[in-house]
Amino acid sequence: MTTLGMRGPVRIRREHAAVLVTFGLLVAMFAAGSIVYPGFGSGQVVVDLFIDNGFLLVIAIGMTFVILTGGIDLSVGAVAALSAMLCAFLLEQWHWPVAAVLPLVLLVGIGFGFGMGYVIHHFEIQPFIATLAGMFLARGLCFVISIDQISITNPFFTEWAQTRIPLGEETNLTPTVLIGLAVLAGAFWTLHYTRFGRAVYAIGGSAQSALLMGLPVARTRIGAYMVSGLCSSLGGLLFAFYTISASGLHEVGTELDAIAAVVIGGTLLTGGSGYVVGTALGVMLLGTIQTMLRFQGTLSSWWTRIAIGVLLLLFILLQRLLGSSRTRR
Amino acid sequence: MPGAVLEMIGVSKGFPGVRALADVDFRLFPGEIHALMGENGAGKSTLIKVLTGVHAADAGEVRLGGDRVSVTGPQHAQTLGISTVYQEVNLCPNLTVAENVFIGREPSKAGAIRWREIRRRAAELLTRFHVDVDPGVRLGACSLAIQQLVAIVRAVDISAKVLILDEPTSSLDRDEVEQLFTVMRRLRDDGVAILFVSHFLDQVYEVSDRMTVLRNGRLVGEFPTADLSRIDLVGHMTGRMLSTLEQLHVPEETARVQAEPVLKAQGVGRRGSIAPFDLEIHPGEVVGLAGLLGSGRTEAVRLMFGADVADSGTVALGGKPVSLRGPNIAIDHGVAFCPENRKSEGLIEDLTVGENIVLALQAANGWLRPLSQAKRQELVGRYMTALRINPADPDMPARNLSGGNQQKVLLARWLITQPKLLILDEPTRGIDVGAKAEIQKLVVSLAEDGVAVLFVSAELEEVLRISHKIEVLRDRRLIAEIGNIGSVTPEGILEIIANGTTS
Numbered sequence: 129m130t131t132l133g134m135r136g137p138v139r140i141r142r143e144h145a146a147v148l149v150t151f152g153l154l155v156a157m158f159a160a161g162s163i164v165y166p167g168f169g170s171g172q173v174v175v176d177l178f179i180d181n182g183f184l185l186v187i188a189i190g191m192t193f194v195i196l197t198g199g200i201d202l203s204v205g206a207v208a209a210l211s212a213m214l215c216a217f218l219l220e221q222w223h224w225p226v227a228a229v230l231p232l233v234l235l236v237g238i239g240f241g242f243g244m245g246y247v248i249h250h251f252e253i254q255p256f257i258a259t260l261a262g263m264f265l266a267r268g269l270c271f272v273i274s275i276d277q278i279s280i281t282n283p284f285f286t287e288w289a290q291t292r293i294p295l296g297e298e299t300n301l302t303p304t305v306l307i308g309l310a311v312l313a314g315a316f317w318t319l320h321y322t323r324f325g326r327a328v329y330a331i332g333g334s335a336q337s338a339l340l341m342g343l344p345v346a347r348t349r350i351g352a353y354m355v356s357g358l359c360s361s362l363g364g365l366l367f368a369f370y371t372i373s374a375s376g377l378h379e380v381g382t383e384l385d386a387i388a389a390v391v392i393g394g395t396l397l398t399g400g401s402g403y404v405v406g407t408a409l410g411v412m413l414l415g416t417i418q419t420m421l422r423f424q425g426t427l428s429s430w431w432t433r434i435a436i437g438v439l440l441l442l443f444i445l446l447q448r449l450l451g452s453s454r455t456r457r
Numbered sequence: 458m459p460g461a462v463l464e465m466i467g468v469s470k471g472f473p474g475v476r477a478l479a480d481v482d483f484r485l486f487p488g489e490i491h492a493l494m495g496e497n498g499a500g501k502s503t504l505i506k507v508l509t510g511v512h513a514a515d516a517g518e519v520r521l522g523g524d525r526v527s528v529t530g531p532q533h534a535q536t537l538g539i540s541t542v543y544q545e546v547n548l549c550p551n552l553t554v555a556e557n558v559f560i561g562r563e564p565s566k567a568g569a570i571r572w573r574e575i576r577r578r579a580a581e582l583l584t585r586f587h588v589d590v591d592p593g594v595r596l597g598a599c600s601l602a603i604q605q606l607v608a609i610v611r612a613v614d615i616s617a618k619v620l621i622l623d624e625p626t627s628s629l630d631r632d633e634v635e636q637l638f639t640v641m642r643r644l645r646d647d648g649v650a651i652l653f654v655s656h657f658l659d660q661v662y663e664v665s666d667r668m669t670v671l672r673n674g675r676l677v678g679e680f681p682t683a684d685l686s687r688i689d690l691v692g693h694m695t696g697r698m699l700s701t702l703e704q705l706h707v708p709e710e711t712a713r714v715q716a717e718p719v720l721k722a723q724g725v726g727r728r729g730s731i732a733p734f735d736l737e738i739h740p741g742e743v744v745g746l747a748g749l750l751g752s753g754r755t756e757a758v759r760l761m762f763g764a765d766v767a768d769s770g771t772v773a774l775g776g777k778p779v780s781l782r783g784p785n786i787a788i789d790h791g792v793a794f795c796p797e798n799r800k801s802e803g804l805i806e807d808l809t810v811g812e813n814i815v816l817a818l819q820a821a822n823g824w825l826r827p828l829s830q831a832k833r834q835e836l837v838g839r840y841m842t843a844l845r846i847n848p849a850d851p852d853m854p855a856r857n858l859s860g861g862n863q864q865k866v867l868l869a870r871w872l873i874t875q876p877k878l879l880i881l882d883e884p885t886r887g888i889d890v891g892a893k894a895e896i897q898k899l900v901v902s903l904a905e906d907g908v909a910v911l912f913v914s915a916e917l918e919e920v921l922r923i924s925h926k927i928e929v930l931r932d933r934r935l936i937a938e939i940g941n942i943g944s945v946t947p948e949g950i951l952e953i954i955a956n957g958t959t960s
Contacts, residue, residue, distance in 0.1 A: 321569040323561070326552075330560055333549030340547040341611075342532050343561045400551035 146394025146446060147406040154413045161416065165423040171299040177415040182304035183208070183366040183379075185411045188386040188393075189315045190359025192407045193352040195390050196319070197331045198399025199248065199255035201356045203262035205382030207240050208364030209375070210266040215365060216278040216374035219285070226284045234361045240266060241357020245350030259353075263383070270376030277375035280368060288369050304366050311359065315404045318355075328352055332399025388436055389414055392443045413439070460523060462487045462650045463508070463539070463619050468517030470503055477503040480517070481676045483669055485619060490641055490651045492665035492682070496694055496750045500674040501654055505621055508652075509534045509541050522618075538618030544627055546604040548611070550597030555579035557596050558611045582610050586640050602633030606640055613644060620644065621652045626660055627729070638664045656751045657932045658687060658955070672696050691955040694749070716740050717776050719878045719909040720761065720792075725770030731756040733769050734935035736928065738878060743900060743910045745924030745941075747917055747950055753933035754913045755797055758880050761911065762794040763787040775877065788821060793871030795864075797882040797913070803867045804855050811837040811851030814869045821874050840869040844899065861892025868899065879903065880911045885919060897923050917947040929953050 162169025178185070187204050194201040215233045218224040244262045248255050280286070292300035319325035327348040330338040339345050363382075368374050393410030395402025417435045421427050465483040469476075478500045485491050495501050506512045508519065510528030518525050521537055528534045531541065548557045555576050556563075564574045579592040588606045596604055605625050612620060622641070626634050641651055641664060655661055661668065662682060670677040670693045677693045685693075718737045726733030731753040738744050746754045759765045761772070763781035772781050774790040781787055784794070796803050805813055814837050819828055828836075837851045844865040846858075855866060864884055871879060881900070885893040900910055900923050914920050920927055921941060929937040929950060937953050939945055 317569075323563060323565070323570065326556065326560055326563065326570065329552060330549045333551035334547075337547040337549050340531060341549075341561055342535065400549070 146443070147403055147409065149446065150393055150406060150409045150413060150443075154409055154416060157413065157416050157420070161420050161423065165420070168419070168423055171296065173419060175295070175299055175301060175305065177412055177419065178305040178308055179302050179370075180418075181411050181415040182302075182308040183363040183370065184382065184385055184389065184414075185308045185408060186311050186359050186366060187363035187382060188389040188407045188411050189311055189404050190356035190363075191383075191386040192315070192390050192393075192395055192402060192404050193319070193328060193355045193359075194255070195387070195395050195397060196328050196399055196402055197349055197352045198335070199349070199352065200259065200387070200397075201241075201244070201353060201360075202256065202259040202383045203240065203244060203266055204356060204360040204363070204386055205379040206263040206266035206270070207237055207357060207360035208367060208382060209377075209379045210240075210270050210273075211237055211361040211364030212368040212374035212378060213270045213273045213278065213376060215368055216280050217273045219280060219282045220278055226282065230365065233365060234358060237357040237359075237361020237364075238354050239357070240360075241354040242350060244357075245353030248353065249346050249349045267376065273376075275376070277373055277377075279373045285369060285372055289372050304369060307362070307366065311362070312404060312408055315355075319404060324348060324351060329400055332396075332401070334400075385414065385436075388440050391447075392439055394443070394447075396447060397444075461485060461520075462522055464520040464523075465504070465508070466518050466520065468504075468507060468514045468519070470507055470512055470514050475674075477674050478507070478514075479674045481671065481674070482679075483676070484679065485650045485652055487618075487650050488645055488648045489666045490645050490653055490664055492661045492668040493652060493654045493671070494661065494668050494690065494694060495671035499671040499694070501671060502623070503674070504671070505541065505623055505652070505654070508539060508621065535612075535616055538616040539621065540612035540616055540619070541621040541623060542605065542608045542612055542625060544624040546601070546608050548596055548604060548608055550595070550604075552596060553593050554583070554590055554596050554599065554603075554607055555592035557607055558582060558592075558614065562615070582614055583607075586610055586613075586643065588636075588640070600633065602629045602636055605629070605637060609637075609640060609644075613649065617644075617647070617649050619650045619652065621654075623654050624656070625653075626655055626657060634660060656749070658690070659932065662687070670694060687955040688952060691749070691951055695951070718773075719775060720911075721773040721776075722761065723771050725760055725767045725772060727756065727760060727765055727767050727769075730765065730933065731760065731930075732934040734928075736761070736935075738909045738911060740877070740909050741904050741907045742926065743904045743912055743924045745920035745927045746911070746913045746930060747920045747927055747954070748930030749954060750915060752930040752954075753935075754930055755882055756933065757928075757930065757935070758794070758882055758911055758913055761787070761878075762792055762880055764794065764796075788817070788874070791875075791877035792880065793817070793874060793876035793878070794880040795867045795871060795882060795884055797886070804863050806854065806856035808855060809852050810841070810846065810855050810858065810866055813855045813866050814840060814851075814873060817870045818873045836873055837869075840873055844869050844872075845895065859892075861896070864892070864896060868896070872903075876908065878909045878911065880913075882913045883915065884912075885914060885916070893919075917950050921945060921947060921950075 187208060191201055191204060211233045214236060215229055218229045219226065240262060244258050247253050248258045288303060291303055293302070295301050319328060327338065327343045330341070330343055331345055331348055335345060364379070367379060389410035390402070390407050391397060392413055393402065393406030393408070395406060414436060418432050421429060421431055461484040463485040465481060468478055468481050470478040481500065481504065483504065493501050493504065503512065507514045508528065510530045510533055519528065520526065526537060528537065549560070552560065558579045559575045563570045565571055576592050583590060583592060586606065588603065588610060590599055590603050596607060609620070625637060629637065645651055653665055665682045667679065667681050668685065669679045670690065672694060716739050718739050720736065720738045722734070722736040724733040724735065734757065746757060748754050756765070760767045763784050763786055766782055772779055774792065779786065779790055805816070811833070815828060815833055822828065841849055841851060846862050846865050846869065855863060858866065868884070885896055897919065900912060904910055912920065912924060924941050927939045927941055927945070927950065928935055929939065931954050
C-alpha cells in the first residue's frame with residue numbers, strides 16, 4: 129500500500145486506515161480460505177476473482193468518482209445492461225461492425241452520465257432521485273430493444289471470451305483482467321495527478337468552498353457522472369464478453385454491489401475522502417466471500433448477501449469512528 | 458499619501474424594503490489596515506458584497522487604482538486583485554494545506570500535477586508569512602487560526618492588492634489573533650491594502666490604522682484610529698451622542714434577592730459564542746442584558762434556554778442543578794423563551810392566533826392529551842384579552858397581525874404555560890411605540906406577580922426603565938453587573954461598553 133503513496137498527495141494518514149483495514153481483512157479472509165479449503169490458495173483463484181468481478185470492478189471505479197464528489201449513481205447497473213443490450217442488438221440484428229458498435233455504446237454511457245450530471249447540477253436535483261430516474265429509463269430502454277435475451281455470435285466476442293493469456297504455468301489471464309487493471313490505473317492517475325481529479329476531491333470536501341476558490345464545479349460534477357456512465361458502459365460490455373449474451377434482466381442490483389464495494393473500500397459516502405485502490409480491494413473482498421461460499425459448497429448463495437450486509441455495517445461504523453475522532457480535533 | 462487603491466463613490470444599494478447602503482463613500486489606501494465599523498445591519502456586509510461583486514450597486518461607482526470597474530462576482534474580483542477571506546473558512550478540509558493553497562492553479566507538466574513543486578512552493582509561502590504548519594497535513598486537522606491563515610496565504614498568493622478580512626477573529630483565541638495580526642502587519646508593510654471587519658473594539662484599536670464608520674447604511678465618517686476615542690466610536694456606531702436622554706422611573710431594589718434564585722448559572726459559556734459567565738435571577742426580578750449588537754446577548758440567553766448547549770459551567774434552575782441539553786428540558790423546568798426573530802424562530806404564521814397561543818401548552822402536555830376545545834377557547838380568550846391582542850379574533854392567521862400583536866401572541870404562548878423564568882430576546886424590536894409601552898408594562902406586572910424575567914434589548918433606555926439589575930456584555934463577554942439604582946444612566950452604560958470598565 130505504501131508504495132502508492134511515495135510521491136503523490138498520499139501519505140500514511142488516517143484516511144488510509146479504512147483502506148488498510150480492508151486490505152487486512154482481504155488477506156485474512158484469503159488466508160483462512162487457503163487453510164480450510166484445499167486448492168483455494170492458488171494463483172488462479174486470485175485471477176478468477178478479477179475475471180468474475182472485472183465488470184463490477186470497472187463499474188465500482190466509476191461509482192467512486194461520483195461518491196467522492198458527494199453524490200451517488202444508482203443507474204450504473206441499468207446503464208451497463210443497456211450498453212450490453214445495445215451492443216448485442218447492433219451486432220446481431222443490424223450486423224454493424226464491432227469497431228463502430230463499441231465506441232458508440234461507450235458514448236451512450238457517457239451521454240447518460242452527462243444527462244444525469246447536468247440535471248443534478250443545474251436543477252439542483254438530489255443525485256439519488258436523478259439517477260433513480262436514469263436507472264428506470266435505462267432499464268426500460270433495454271426492454272424496448274428486446275424483451276428476450278440476445279445471444280452474441282459475433283466472432284470477435286466469442287474469440288475474446290475464449291482468449292487466455294498465460295501467466296506462469298497454471299494461471300491464465302483474460303483480456304477483461306487487463307482492462308480492469310488499466311481502468312484502475314487510469315482512474316488512480318486521473319484522481320491524483322489531474323486538476324479534474326483534485327477538483328473531484330475538493331467538491332466532495334466542500335462544494336461551496338470549491339466554488340469560491342474558483343474551481344470549475346459544474347464541469348467537474350458533471351464530469352464525474354460522465355466517468356461513471358463510461359465505466360458502467362464498459363462494465364456492461366465486459367459482462368457481455370463474459371456471458372456472450374445480453375439481457376434486460378442482467379445486472380439487476382449491481383449498483384448496490386458497486387456502492388457496497390466503494391464503501392467497504394473506505395470511501396466516505398459524504399464525499400471528499402477515499403481511494404480507487406480501496407474500491408478495488410472492496411470488490412476483491414466481495415469476490416472472495418463468494419468464492420469461499422462456492423468452495424464450501426453447501427451454503428446457499430444468500431449467505432454472500434448476509435456477509436456483505438454485515439461487512440457494510442462494520443465499515444460504516446468504522447468510518448463513523450474514524451470520522452468523529454477527526455472532527456473532534 | 459499615495460492615491461487610493463480602491464475607492465467607492467456615492468454607492469447605494471437597496472433591497473426590497475431596506476436601504477442597505479445610501480450614498481456611501483469609501484477609500485482604501487495601499488499599505489494600510491482599514492477597519493470597517495458599525496453595528497449589525499449598518500451595511501458592512503453589503504459594502505463588502507458590493508466590493509466583491511456579490512451584489513451590484515444601484516448607484517455610485519467603484520474605482521480600482523483610479524479606473525472605474527464593475528465587479529461581476531467573487532471570481533472577477535479576485536482577478537482584479539480583490540480577495541476576501543470570510544469568517545467561515547472557505548477551503549476544503551479534506552485536502553492538505555499545500556493543496557488548498559494551490560488547488561485550481563496547480564503547477565503541472567504534461568497534464569500531470571507536480572506534487573513536489575506544490576509542496577516546495579507552499580512551504581516557501583508559509584515560511585514567508587511565518588505560518589508554522591506542515592504543508593502536507595490535512596487542513597481539517599489544523600486549528601481554525603491556521604486555516605484562516607492558509608486562506609489568507611492563498612488569497613495573497615493569487616492577487617495581492619486588496620485583502621478583505623470579514624470577521625476573521627471571531628472564533629480565534631488570543632494567541633491565534635496575535636498570529637493573525639502579525640501576518641496582517643507584514644502584508645501591510647508589503648503594501649497590501651487590508652479591509653478588516655471585527656466586532657471587537659480592542660482588536661480594531663490594536664491593529665487598524667484608519668476606520669470608516671457606518672450607521673443604518675450611511676457613512677458617518679472616516680477617522681484615523683489614533684484620533685478617535687472609543688467612546689466617540691461607540692457614539693458614532695450607535696448614533697447616540699450622549700445627549701441627555703429622557704430619564705424614567707426606575708423600580709426600586711427590594712428584598713427579593715433573599716429568595717432562592719430561579720436561575721443560577723456559574724461559569725456557563727460556549728466556545729466561539731460567549732465567554733463563561735455567572736448569572737443569578739431571583740423570582741420577581743427583571744434582569745436586563747445590555748450591549749452592542751453582536752456582543753453576545755442572544756448567545757447568552759440561548760444557553761439559558763438550552764437552545765445552544767454550553768460547553769462549560771453549571772446551571773441550577775429553582776435550586777436544582779440541571780443539564781440543559783435542549784429546550785424541552787428548560788421548558789420542563791418552567792423556562793420560556795421568546796426568540797429575537799419572531800418570524801423565523803417563534804411564530805408559525807400559517808396557523809391561527811389561537812393555535813399559536815396554545816402551541817407551547819399543548820407541547821408541554823404531550824401530544825397524547827389534547828386540550829379540550831372549551832378549555833382552549835377559554836384560555837385563548839383570557840390571554841387575548843389580558844394582553845389586548847388586536848384584532849381579538851383567535852381564528853385569524855397569525856401572519857396578518859402587526860408586529861406588536863405578533864409579539865403579544867408569542868408572549869401569550871409562553872405565559873399560558875405559567876413559566877417561572879421568562880426570557881425575552883428583543884421583544885420590542887420593530888414594533889410601534891404604543892405596543893412597546895404595553896409590553897414593557899406587561900413585563901413589569903409579570904415581575905410583580907413573581908415571574909423572573911431575563912430581558913434583552915438594544916435600547917438602553919428600555920433596559921434601564923424596567924430592569925432591576927443590568928448585565929453589560931461586550932465582545933462576547935459579560936463585563937459588568939450593575940444594580941439599577943437611580944444613578945445609572947444610559948451614558949454610564951455606554952461608557953462601560955466602550956471602555957470595558959466602570960468609571
